[in-house]
Structure formats: C-alpha cells, structure tokens
Amino acid sequence: GAVVSQHPSWVICKSGTSVKIECRSLDFQATTMFWYRQFPKQSLMLMATSNEGSKATYEQGVEKDKFLINHASLTLSTLTVTSAHPEDSSFYICSASTGFDTGELFFGEGSRLTVL
C-alpha cells in the first residue's frame, strides 16, 4: 500500500526556536496533504490543508504565521512551527491524498514535539 513518511518522529527543542517537520509520500503523488494536531488523550484536529504549488488553507483559530506550511512538490509537504513555545508541544501528524476517491487516506507516523 501507499506509504507516507514523516520526519522527525520526535523532537525536543528550546522555547523560541523553530522546528520543521517533513511529510513525504514515498510511492505516489500527493496532490493534497493535511496536517493534524493531537493533544494527549484527545482527537485529531485539522490544522491546515496544503495543495501542491499553492498556499495552504488554514482552519479557523490556527495561526498561519505560527505554523508555516509548504507543499513545494507532489511528494513533500513541510510544517514549520516558528518560535515554538511549550503550549505548542503536541503530536503532529500528516496525511496525504492522491486527489482521487480511493477511500483510504494515508497517514504519516506522526511527530511528537516537546518544547522546553
């Protein structure tokens, strides 16, 4: 089946630094990628939708200047958490779509961010 790889799987950083998380589709072209955030023992909340070659669409309440999303190619989307603070500590997970209705959406392994 299709594989989506996310890197890094976990990261610890100091408050005020920026962290980049990569999401790659390994064996298919992902026209659309989605970024989710999950706090402990909670559900996945959609942060933004990125389409290759265009600006990301952010969900209400998500700061676009805080969470920079770049979808520069059909196989790579990046999420950069800028000037991270402890409240940004969370589990971030991406999913990818080919753009066709194949039913399943493919998820990366997730990235656990801890901001000290």
Next chain:
Amino acid sequence: AQKITQTQPGMFVQEKEAVTLDCTYDTSDPSYGLFWYKQPSSGEMIFLIYQGSYDQQNATEGRYSLNFQKARKSANLVISASQLGDSAMYFCAMRSLMDTGRRALTFGSGTRLQVQP
C-alpha cells in the same frame, strides 16, 4: 459542516469476544465516506475499514465489519474475536466526497478499547 460522535470514551472486552464501537455522524453532503482508524500507543494511525455512503453492502475487512445504517446515520465498528493486540484508541472519521479539492477527515473523539485476557 460534518460532525462525528463517539459516545464511548472507553470499552472493555474479554479476549475472543466480539465488541461494537459506536459512531454516529451528521453531514449535509449526499456523498461521503466513513472510516475507522486504530491508534496504538505509538501514535500511528492504522486504517481499518471504509464505507462509502452509496455502498449497498456493509464493509468487512477480516475481523472488522462496519454496521452502516444510513437512515440512522450510524457507522458502528464490530471487532470479532478480540485479541490482546486490539487494545488501542479507535477513531471514527468521515470526509465529503463532493469537493475534490478538500478531502480532510473529520474525526470523532475516539474510544479506548482494552482487551482483557
């Protein structure tokens, strides 16, 4: 807008028994897909089963079956012959099939299943 409701925060089941995880949904879209995912403690999202709104038959995948009742807007997951490895968080999700440019999943709050030996 879409909404997924999972009313069981936690469930216990004995090994080898069947268990049903409840899911109800609300949407105004005439065409949609319903999903179940398993999330173990490692965090990865494992796809279990998919049901399209126009599918006439209930979906089945091995020990997983989806009890789809469209009129009641419910999509319950049935796990037969539970195994210890089934202990995890289970999420019901849906997405619209109407907008090709935006197919994000909307997730329910999840149900934590614990299989007891």
